[in-house]
Each structure stands twice: as structure tokens, then as C-alpha cells.
Amino acid sequence: MNELDHKPISNMQRAIGELRELIFSGQLSPGSDHLESELAERLGMSRTPVREAALILESQGLLELRPRKGVRILPVSATDMREIYDVLTELESLAAERAAASGYSAHELNQLALSIQDMENAVAAEDREAWAQADDAFHRELVRLGGNTRIQNIVGMMSDQVRRARAVTLFIRPMPTQSNEDHRGVFDAIRDGQPADARRIHRAHREQARNMIVGLLEKHHLQLL
Amino acid sequence: MNELDHKPISNMQRAIGELRELIFSGQLSPGSDHLESELAERLGMSRTPVREAALILESQGLLELRPRKGVRILPVSATDMREIYDVLTELESLAAERAAASGYSAHELNQLALSIQDMENAVAAEDREAWAQADDAFHRELVRLGGNTRIQNIVGMMSDQVRRARAVTLFIRPMPTQSNEDHRGVFDAIRDGQPADARRIHRAHREQARNMIVGLLEKHHLQLL
DNA sequence: GCATTAATTAATGCATACGTAAAAAAGTGC
DNA sequence: GCACTTTTTTACGTATGCATTAATTAATGC
Incomplete structure (x- = not known):
């Protein structure tokens, strides 16, 4: 075994990181909406960890979960x-x-x-x-x-x-x-x-x-x- | 229908509120551990909304999710x-x-x-x-x-x-x-x-x-x- | 043709199922 | 009786399924 591969990063953790990058890079642009299922497919995982990641990012003010409208990337005025x-x-x-x-x-x-x-x-x-x-x-x-x-x-x-x-x-x-x-x-x-x-x-x-x-x-x- | 019952509060929202109350009232005491399944049963819902609520409360510094140890109520030093x-x-x-x-x-x-x-x-x-x-x-x-x-x-x-x-x-x-x-x-x-x-x-x-x-x-x- | 209602579709919120890995318990050798 | 191994249990992380309800489309009456 390799003692370098420390932590088996969870999918939810990965989702947080990747969503952040997509937001900062503008690939998810301010004001745009995205279905949980779309994001899940994009990140290659199921809705569950994506949804959990979205909840975290919502509490950090980067996006907003709007029922039936999808995840909305918050604009910055x-x-x-x-x-x-x-x-x-x-x-x-x-x-x-x-x-x-x-x-x-x-x-x-x-x-x-x-x-x-x-x-x-x-x-x-x-x-x-x-x-x-x-x-x-x-x-x-x-x-x-x-x-x-x-x-x-x-x-x-x-x-x-x-x-x-x-x-x-x-x-x-x-x-x-x-x-x-x-x-x-x-x-x-x-x-x-x-x-x-x-x-x-x-x-x-x-x-x-x-x-x-x-x-x-x-x-x-x-x-x- | 009654125009007073405005919003069908979600289970996750309810979980956040009830967990907060349990913490503030000391029924979940600082430093104590609680399995997700225990809390779910206590609140009368499945693990999913409880877990989502716990993630929110974690980001607010009230508790901590520790794999296999359960949800730990954070003490305040x-x-x-x-x-x-x-x-x-x-x-x-x-x-x-x-x-x-x-x-x-x-x-x-x-x-x-x-x-x-x-x-x-x-x-x-x-x-x-x-x-x-x-x-x-x-x-x-x-x-x-x-x-x-x-x-x-x-x-x-x-x-x-x-x-x-x-x-x-x-x-x-x-x-x-x-x-x-x-x-x-x-x-x-x-x-x-x-x-x-x-x-x-x-x-x-x-x-x-x-x-x-x-x-x-x-x-x-x-x-x- | 337009407004209103009914039918359909679709996305969510939540329950449930399950594989995995950690922790606990049982077993084994000395 | 103790250290070490093996087995069993358990809790989580995630996938999946489904009922509910909002949104959309079709249908109906005028």
C-alpha cells in the first residue's frame, strides 16, 4: 500500500470543490439555474452528494436552492x-x-x-x-x-x-x-x-x-x- | 382551505429548528455524540433530512459530523x-x-x-x-x-x-x-x-x-x- | 380566439436500500 | 491472562425509488 494516499475524499467534498471551481471560473455563471440532476451528471455522481454540497454552498452565500427552479448561482451586486x-x-x-x-x-x-x-x-x-x-x-x-x-x-x-x-x-x-x-x-x-x-x-x-x-x-x- | 397555513415547512427545516432547540435547551449537551439514526427517530423522520440539517448546523459551528462517531455537539470554551x-x-x-x-x-x-x-x-x-x-x-x-x-x-x-x-x-x-x-x-x-x-x-x-x-x-x- | 380548467410532465424532498470500512467482539495461540 | 488475528456488527456515504406538487401543456367552454 501507498502511505501517500492519505484520505479517500468523499464525493460530497469533491462536489463542493468542483462546484466552487465551476462558479469561480464562470462556467456556472451568476444568475444561472441548474438542476440537481444536471450537476450530478456533470460531476459523475448521484444527486445525494451534489445536493448536500449545494446546501453547504448555499450557507456560504455562493448559491441558492430554489424548489423546482434548480440551483441558482447568486450574482454579486x-x-x-x-x-x-x-x-x-x-x-x-x-x-x-x-x-x-x-x-x-x-x-x-x-x-x-x-x-x-x-x-x-x-x-x-x-x-x-x-x-x-x-x-x-x-x-x-x-x-x-x-x-x-x-x-x-x-x-x-x-x-x-x-x-x-x-x-x-x-x-x-x-x-x-x-x-x-x-x-x-x-x-x-x-x-x-x-x-x-x-x-x-x-x-x-x-x-x-x-x-x-x-x-x-x-x-x-x-x-x- | 385556510389561507393562514402559508408554507408547508420542509422536514429538513423542521430538523434544523428542533435540533437547535435541543442544543440550546441542553437536551443535547455539549460534547455529546448522537447517531444520525437516533436523531432521525427522535424527530420522527428519516436520516436524509436530519443529515442535511446537521450539515447546515455544522457550517454554523453548532456541531460536527464525525464519521462513525455520530454528530458531536460542539462545546464552547x-x-x-x-x-x-x-x-x-x-x-x-x-x-x-x-x-x-x-x-x-x-x-x-x-x-x-x-x-x-x-x-x-x-x-x-x-x-x-x-x-x-x-x-x-x-x-x-x-x-x-x-x-x-x-x-x-x-x-x-x-x-x-x-x-x-x-x-x-x-x-x-x-x-x-x-x-x-x-x-x-x-x-x-x-x-x-x-x-x-x-x-x-x-x-x-x-x-x-x-x-x-x-x-x-x-x-x-x-x-x- | 381567449380565458379557464383539466391533464401531463418534471423536479424535488424524503424514504429506503446497500456496499464499504471502521469499530467491536469473538476467537486463537502462547 | 494477554497479545494478536479473525469474525461480526454497525454506521455512514451514496444510489435509487417514489409520492408530492409546481410548472407546463392540452383541452374545454364561451
Whole structure:
């Protein structure tokens, strides 16, 4: 036997992962309806695990089960995005403050520093996809350092929605040079053990991002529908 | 036919509600395990809707599905409670700020005022249960006025956990007289349209509550297990 | 031709059945 | 009596079947 094949992943788990990918990649587009039986066939399993996966994803706000109408992929409106950023702003700001108060060593902050470097390289190369990926990594690591499992979960769910909107916004927004400066500021505050600064700078960063994104969505009448 | 019986509630919906009640009432105690088939029999339905309900409740942090061990009712530790209050503090503070910035009329703030009155009466009568109920109503209404569906959902989930801990803490904590003063302060700030004050006062209120509750749990070595 | 009703179709919500793998129990050798 | 193996039991994960009811289509009356 091979001691590498650790876990026999359940079909329901696989359904969650694959549905997520189909949603994020846009193959299941916002606003579209899909019968449970269709999805089951598509994923090569019976309705049961697909339905269970759909219930989970519904509770995470990615889709909606509507009796007889099928599974509806939820669109993300400008209003939704404003709400999402409001939550992110509050919870990540706390994470930044806590991280700064934790007295992390330079070594422990290495991952965070790397993400910033990646973002700066990406901006220099004008590679928006790479920037988005590094930005995700930065925020994820920040929340991890802030240390609160519930905040990690919630922020993770909200970030999923931001990722979906990014498919639309990433290429019409300006190059995120300001954003990189903000990140550097947050990092410095954490490294120097300045919780209040970390909170304040990160909050301003997220509020600015929110205004920019929501502004774009409203200006272009984008409902992601 | 009777036009009052609106919706034929689904078994899964009923399972969610009844399991929640069993958990909150302590009939399913923290840390205990229960087979899906047991719960199904108890609720008078098949395993399918019970299992679906359990998956939902798992995603809300009330229980955990452990293969072959059954459904485990999650205990709430002091650490959990600290995390929960941290989230509540951040998100409710934003709600208070937004409510104060919204320019609500005295009429629209009526419900909030009533809850405060109820709390004051309850304290005067030393009726802790009544106080807890009014306190719930106050916080729920505050978040409703703050106006963000995502925050409402998240705060609702966290409040569920607080309710569970309250079964233990409500009767060993001091009479919540300070708490009532805080509520009055938050209300005044909202009524007078002072967002910064509303935020600040509410934050202090929640931080104090957190310290008190977590302190109690740690002091008494209560794990709610 | 249009509105209303009846018949048909189809998708769900739930019950049930079953293979699989983990856990428990029984058996075996020493 | 104890460690180790084998058997049995059990609970889950998933597939399948079916009654119910919403949605759609056909039919009927005017």
C-alpha cells in the first residue's frame, strides 16, 4: 500500500470543490439555474452528494436552492460588494491590530514580506493576475497572524465573493500602486509593534478598496448577473 | 382551505429548528455524540433530512459530523467565547455607527427604546432571564438598524453561541447594571446622530462584556463540556 | 380566439436500500 | 491472562425509488 494516499475524499467534498471551481471560473455563471440532476451528471455522481454540497454552498452565500427552479448561482451586486468589504474592513483591521500586538519575529513575518514583494514585482511587470494572487496571500496571512479561527472562516467566505467580482474588476481598475504602499505601511506597523497604526492603516486601505470597487461596479452598471 | 397555513415547512427545516432547540435547551449537551439514526427517530423522520440539517448546523459551528462517531455537539470554551465576542465587538460597533449616521426618527428607534426599558425593568425585578431576552432584542434591533444583511447573518450565528454560554454564565455573573447604562449611551448617540460616539461606546460595552464572560469561564474552569 | 380548467410532465424532498470500512467482539495461540 | 488475528456488527456515504406538487401543456367552454 501507498502511505501517500492519505484520505479517500468523499464525493460530497469533491462536489463542493468542483462546484466552487465551476462558479469561480464562470462556467456556472451568476444568475444561472441548474438542476440537481444536471450537476450530478456533470460531476459523475448521484444527486445525494451534489445536493448536500449545494446546501453547504448555499450557507456560504455562493448559491441558492430554489424548489423546482434548480440551483441558482447568486450574482454579486454593487450593494453586496459594499457589504462584503464592510465586513472585511472591520475584521481584518482587528487582525492587523492583533498581529501588531503579538510581537512576531522577522522570521514569522517572512511570508507576509514575501507577499508584498510579489505584489511589487507584479505591479512592475503589470501582471494583474499575479498581483491578485499575491494580494490574496497577503490578506490570508494577515488574518492567520491575527489569530482567530472564526475571523479566518468569515474572512475566507467574504474573500471568495471578492474573488468572483475580481474576474470583472481586475482589468478595469487602475494599477494597484497605492495598494502596495498601504500593505507596506501595515507591515511596518506590525513589525514595529504598533497595533493602533496597523489598525488605522489597514482600515483606510480596505475602505479605499471598497470605494474603488463599488464605484467601478456602479459606474459600469455591473451586477455580475 | 385556510389561507393562514402559508408554507408547508420542509422536514429538513423542521430538523434544523428542533435540533437547535435541543442544543440550546441542553437536551443535547455539549460534547455529546448522537447517531444520525437516533436523531432521525427522535424527530420522527428519516436520516436524509436530519443529515442535511446537521450539515447546515455544522457550517454554523453548532456541531460536527464525525464519521462513525455520530454528530458531536460542539462545546464552547473560554477561547471560543473570546473569539466570538471579538467578532461581535467589531461588527456590532459598525452597526451602531451606521445606525447613528442614518438619521432615524424617534419612531424608528422605538423598538430599541423598548428593549432598553425592558432591560431596566428586568434588572429592577432581578429577573435575569427577562433581562437576557431584552438584551438579545436590543442587539438584534441594533444590527437591523445598522443595515447590512451579511453582518446580520454573522452576528446572528455568533449570538447563538453566546446564548449557549449564557445558560451557564447568566446566574453567576453580577446583575447587569453597568450594561444598561452602556445601552442607554449607545441609544443616545444614535438618536443624536453621533456615529463616532455610538461606535466607541458600543465597542467599550462589548469589550467589557467579553472580559467579564471570559473571566468567569476561566475562573470557574467552565468549558461547557 | 381567449380565458379557464383539466391533464401531463418534471423536479424535488424524503424514504429506503446497500456496499464499504471502521469499530467491536469473538476467537486463537502462547 | 494477554497479545494478536479473525469474525461480526454497525454506521455512514451514496444510489435509487417514489409520492408530492409546481410548472407546463392540452383541452374545454364561451
